[in-house]
Amino acid sequence: MKQKEETPDVYRIVYRPGKWKTKCTRYHSGFSAQQAFDCFYHNFMHGHVQSDIAKVFKIYRFDRFADLWYDETIFVVDLPDGIQKDTKGHITLTR
Numbered sequence: 001m002k003q004k005e006e007t008p009d010v011y012r013i014v015y016r017p018g019k020w021k022t023k024c025t026r027y028h029s030g031f032s033a034q035q036a037f038d039c040f041y042h043n044f045m046h047g048h049v050q051s052d053i054a055k056v057f058k059i060y061r062f063d064r065f066a067d068l069w070y071d072e073t074i075f076v077v078d079l080p081d082g083i084q085k086d087t088k089g090h091i092t093l094t095r
Contacts, residue, residue, distance in 0.1 A: 006031070008029040008030050008031050009029070009030065009031065009061050009062060010027060010028075010029055010061070010062040010064075011027065011028050011029070011030055011033060011036035011059055011060065011061055011062070011072075012025055012026075012027055012058075012059070012060040012062065012069060013025065013026045013027075013028065013036065013037070013040050013056060013058075013059050013060075014056070014057045014058045014059075014060070015040075015049075015054050015055060015056045015057060016054070016055045016057065017049055017050065017051035017053070017054050018051035018052065018053050018054075019053075020051075023057065026040060026043075026049075028040060032075065033059045033061060033072035033073070033075040033076050034075060034076050034077070034078055036059060037056070037059060037076045037091075040056070041080060041093065044093050044095070045095060052094060052095045053092065053093070053094050053095075054092075054093045055090055055091070055092045055093075056073075056090060056091040056092075056093065057090055058071055058073050059071070059072055059073045059075075059076060060072065073089055074089070076091070079091065
């Protein structure tokens with residue numbers, strides 16, 4: 001019997017670039033919230049986010065069977081050097 005490959009989940013990252021008043025969203029595919037955050041961090045460090053500072057508020061995973069978004073920010077534990085979560089669980093990135 002042929003085995004199906006596992007399909008990646010869709011993740012929605014809610015962040016605020018610089019000193020903007022509104023929040024922005026980016027979507028990434030991955031097998032975990034950590035992998036989606038790593039993709040966002042790579043895009044940020046290579047200039048695809050048009051700001052030198054970005055504050056990540058939430059990372060949501062889309063459950064396609066329930067048609068709901070689930071908060072998975074707590075599963076991001078492996079952060080790059082010098083980056084930490086604040087008391088509210090937000091991650092601030094700087095270039």
